[in-house]
Amino acid sequence: MSSPAAPVFQVALPLPLPRLFDYAAPDDRPAGADEIGRRVRVPFGPRELVGVVAAIDPPAPDAPALRAILDRLDDRPLFHGELLDSLRWLARYTHAPLGEVLATALPAALRRGEALPDTHAWAWRLTEAGATALPRLRNGTRPRRLAERLREGERDEDALDAWMDDWRTAARALAKRGHAERVAVPASQLAPAPQPGPVPNEEQQVAIDTLRAARGFAPLLLDGVTGSGKTEVYLHAIADCLARGRQALVLVPEIGLTPQLLARFRARLGVPVHASHSGLNDGERARTWAAAWRGEARVVVGTRSAVFTPLPDAGLIVVDEEHDGSYKQQDGIRYHARDFALVRGKALEVPVLLGSATPSLETLHNATTGSRYGYLRLSHRAGEAKPPAVRIVDVRKRPLEAGLSAQMFDAIRAALDAGGQVLVFKNRRGYAPVLLCHDCGWSAQCPRCDSPMTVHAHGRRLQCHHCGHRKPAPPACPDCASLGLQPQGAGTERIEEVLAAKFGAGSHPDVPVLRIDRGSTQRKDALETLLAGLGARPGILIGTQMLAKGHDLPNLTLVCVVGIDEGLFSADFRSHEKLAQLLIQVAGRAGRAQRAGEVLLQTHHPEHPLLATLIEGGYHAFAGDELAQREAAGFPPLAHLALLRAEAKHAEPPMAFLHATRTALRDSGLALDLNGPMPAPMPRRAGMHRAQLLLSAPARGALHAALDAALPAIHALPDARKVRWSLDVDPVDLY
Numbered sequence: 001m002s003s004p005a006a007p008v009f010q011v012a013l014p015l016p017l018p019r020l021f022d023y024a025a026p027d028d029r030p031a032g033a034d035e036i037g038r039r040v041r042v043p044f045g046p047r048e049l050v051g052v053v054a055a056i057d058p059p060a061p062d063a064p065a066l067r068a069i070l071d072r073l074d075d076r077p078l079f080h081g082e083l084l085d086s087l088r089w090l091a092r093y094t095h096a097p098l099g100e101v102l103a104t105a106l107p108a109a110l111r112r113g114e115a116l117p118d119t120h121a122w123a124w125r126l127t128e129a130g131a132t133a134l135p136r137l138r139n140g141t142r143p144r145r146l147a148e149r150l151r152e153g154e155r156d157e158d159a160l161d162a163w164m165d166d167w168r169t170a171a172r173a174l175a176k177r178g179h180a181e182r183v184a185v186p187a188s189q190l191a192p193a194p195q196p197g198p199v200p201n202e203e204q205q206v207a208i209d210t211l212r213a214a215r216g217f218a219p220l221l222l223d224g225v226t227g228s229g230k231t232e233v234y235l236h237a238i239a240d241c242l243a244r245g246r247q248a249l250v251l252v253p254e255i256g257l258t259p260q261l262l263a264r265f266r267a268r269l270g271v272p273v274h275a276s277h278s279g280l281n282d283g284e285r286a287r288t289w290a291a292a293w294r295g296e297a298r299v300v301v302g303t304r305s306a307v308f309t310p311l312p313d314a315g316l317i318v319v320d321e322e323h324d325g326s327y328k329q330q331d332g333i334r335y336h337a338r339d340f341a342l343v344r345g346k347a348l349e350v351p352v353l354l355g356s357a358t359p360s361l362e363t364l365h366n367a368t369t370g371s372r373y374g375y376l377r378l379s380h381r382a383g384e385a386k387p388p389a390v391r392i393v394d395v396r397k398r399p400l401e402a403g404l405s406a407q408m409f410d411a412i413r414a415a416l417d418a419g420g421q422v423l424v425f426k427n428r429r430g431y432a433p434v435l436l437c438h439d440c441g442w443s444a445q446c447p448r449c450d451s452p453m454t455v456h457a458h459g460r461r462l463q464c465h466h467c468g469h470r471k472p473a474p475p476a477c478p479d480c481a482s483l484g485l486q487p488q489g490a491g492t493e494r495i496e497e498v499l500a501a502k503f504g505a506g507s508h509p510d511v512p513v514l515r516i517d518r519g520s521t522q523r524k525d526a527l528e529t530l531l532a533g534l535g536a537r538p539g540i541l542i543g544t545q546m547l548a549k550g551h552d553l554p555n556l557t558l559v560c561v562v563g564i565d566e567g568l569f570s571a572d573f574r575s576h577e578k579l580a581q582l583l584i585q586v587a588g589r590a591g592r593a594q595r596a597g598e599v600l601l602q603t604h605h606p607e608h609p610l611l612a613t614l615i616e617g618g619y620h621a622f623a624g625d626e627l628a629q630r631e632a633a634g635f636p637p638l639a640h641l642a643l644l645r646a647e648a649k650h651a652e653p654p655m656a657f658l659h660a661t662r663t664a665l666r667d668s669g670l671a672l673d674l675n676g677p678m679p680a681p682m683p684r685r686a687g688m689h690r691a692q693l694l695l696s697a698p699a700r701g702a703l704h705a706a707l708d709a710a711l712p713a714i715h716a717l718p719d720a721r722k723v724r725w726s727l728d729v730d731p732v733d734l735y
């Protein structure tokens with residue numbers, strides 16, 4: 001306990017309570033403003049928590065005695081300046097506790113209170129003994145080549161990785177004889193050694209020049225068809241940013257961050273590129289964060305949470321595939337990484353480049369109608385590549401095998417005979433979406449969700465894609481004991497089975513048939529290994545949306561798209577946008593190099609206006625129509641939404657809580673459209689009953705004012721304690 005005349009530390013703790021917590025100073029040291037943004041360890045009830053000092057209050061004479069901070073964890077603030085300001089903004093915008101927002105912005109190791117890790121890079125240099133011994137090393141061997149390389153000067157491990165495979169064995173051989181040694185160097189001292197790329201075409205040059213001329217905050221949409229060389233524009237812009245001595249942050253979607261992409265960035269930019277994604281362990285992620293915080297990391301490439309990277313010398317932020325759904329965090333602090341990147345770019349006064357072949361309607365609206373963003377176009381494919389030809393295959397009344405029509409099989413055969421590769425796209429994992437009893441109509445439902453279980457392992461296993469529940473498939477119908485259980489419909493496994501029988505081992509001529517989805521590529525790099533094994537040979541890839549982007553397969557000449565019809569009739573107002581984006585992105589995998597590409601779209605609804613518009617007018621024709629409909633229906637981007645979700649073991653508490661919430665929002669007196677409460681589109685999931693209340697307003701300000709006014713009352717509702725509830729501002733999925 002402290003004397004009442006000491007300053008009060010207001011600490012942001014990772015707790016779902018919308019307030020800061022008061023503590024006394026840990027010692028007698030005078031508390032200055034630079035305490036703010038440092039992590040501290042504090043007692044909280046019987047526990048200890050790691051929090052961040054958010055404010056220092058002057059001593060209050062009659063304040064109650066406070067518990068004292070246990071430890072200061074940082075010598076200097078981890079959060080300060082722009083990043084702290086932006087995160088405070090994010091807490092206000094998401095109406096979330098600052099402590100939870102700050103915890104979300106930290107890598108797990110730092111959140112737990114570990115020290116900021118050491119971040120020097122490693123380099124190799126030739127010793128004097130090595131220089132003397134060099135002429136005696138056998139010519140052409142790896143150790144000799146490495147020694148020659150090091151004679152030119154110290155080389156960091158990143159540069160060596162890019163230069164020669166397995167240089168480490170050679171380095172160990174040299175080190176064993178004392179000819180070379182490993183030395184720690186500050187990452188910022190590494191000399192860049194960039195490699196040249198293709199000469200930019202006219203449109204790329206315009207984009208590069210626009211970025212070069214940009215001063216201060218400049219949001220720019222780079223709207224370039226698939227294969228148009230957007231990545232080349234990023235690379236030039238990043239190189240310019242590095243040349244000005246600034247840091248660049250590149251955000252990529254979850255499935256876009258491939259080892260190839262990182263290798264391309266490293267080689268072309270000639271500086272170490274720091275990665276940040278969920279495939280890294282806690283230590284690696286904390287190191288990237290720390291290297292950026294120290295200004296040592298000059299280029300950071302990462303997925304959603306990389307948007308929280310500290311950028312003391314920021315020069316540029318790039319958001320690749322800005323329309324991608326993985327930028328939205330779906331639990332905890334529900335931020336949108338693209339939108340937060342724009343907020344940071346504004347505060348940092350740097351350009352923010354949003355790239356996509358299929359921009360989100362939000363971004364497109366800002367770039368066109370509002371002219372709030374600069375608008376750069378790449379209207380044709382780079383180099384020699386031509387756009388793929390898209391054809392609709394009407395399968396009404398046609399026999400199907402694993403969901404594929406005879407016309408598809410013929411086209412696949414023809415593409416393989418011509419020496420090409422084929423991608424069969426089906427956005428459904430597993431063997432079949434439903435197990436049905438042909439005699440009585442029973443189907444296998446998840447016991448915990450309102451959803452059928454997916455058939456896996458060629459019919460042997462059932463798995464719920466919503467809650468993960470698994471069980472063996474029953475041998476007979478549990479209702480009527482019939483043995484007539486049949487998997488209905490087809491997932492990637494079943495398509496693989498049929499294509500392997502027709503084109504795989506044992507047939508003549510036979511080609512590799514590879515399935516690529518979350519089930520087949522759980523191991524890190526499994527996808528790369530599969531694709532490298534295929535090489536340029538004819539072969540068939542069967543994939544979910546994992547294969548829809550980020551991969552450059554030069555020999556891919558045919559893309560077959562099956563099973564899109566559900567997306568045509570979904571209730572979600574964004575379903576058409578998502579489907580259009582997916583179709584264009586998948587189609588964009590075809591014919592990216594010299595060989596022309598073809599895309600076949602199989603459907604029972606060949607006359608559907610979405611398909612007709614996309615094929616005749618392309619993505620922009622679709623987007624124009626869709627924006628008009630959104631405006632008419634009062635949906636984003638022409639209205640602003642927030643979704644209150646609640647769930648509990650029983651059905652009533654979520655509805656009761658949301659009814660009370662509705663009243664609290666009405667009492668705020670602000671004009672809002674309130675829709676609900678109603679059961680969620682999937683009313684029961686993982687054993688929880690779920691309900692929701694949708695808030696909508698023509699202006700953002702009204703929405704936030706109503707929430708600000710009502711949330712204290714909502715937090716205090718007695719019903720709030722009987723449910724798990726959350727608020728999602730700008731929800732992407734309405735379930």
Ligand SMILES: Nc1ncnc2c1ncn2[C@@H]1O[C@H](COP(=O)(O)OP(=O)(O)OP(=O)(O)O)[C@@H](O)[C@H]1O
Nearest residue numbers: 198199200201226227228229230231232382383550
């Ligand atoms: N100016 C150019 N001249 C020749 N080739 C180019 C040029 N720009 C890019 N390329 C090549 O074109 C291919 C596609 O480029 P890139 O990957 O940058 O496209 P993208 O627009 O990012 O593609 P997507 O969004 O479809 O993934 C690459 O192999 C790239 O090396």
Ligand SMILES: [Zn+2]
Nearest residue numbers: 446449464467
């Ligand atoms: Zn389930």
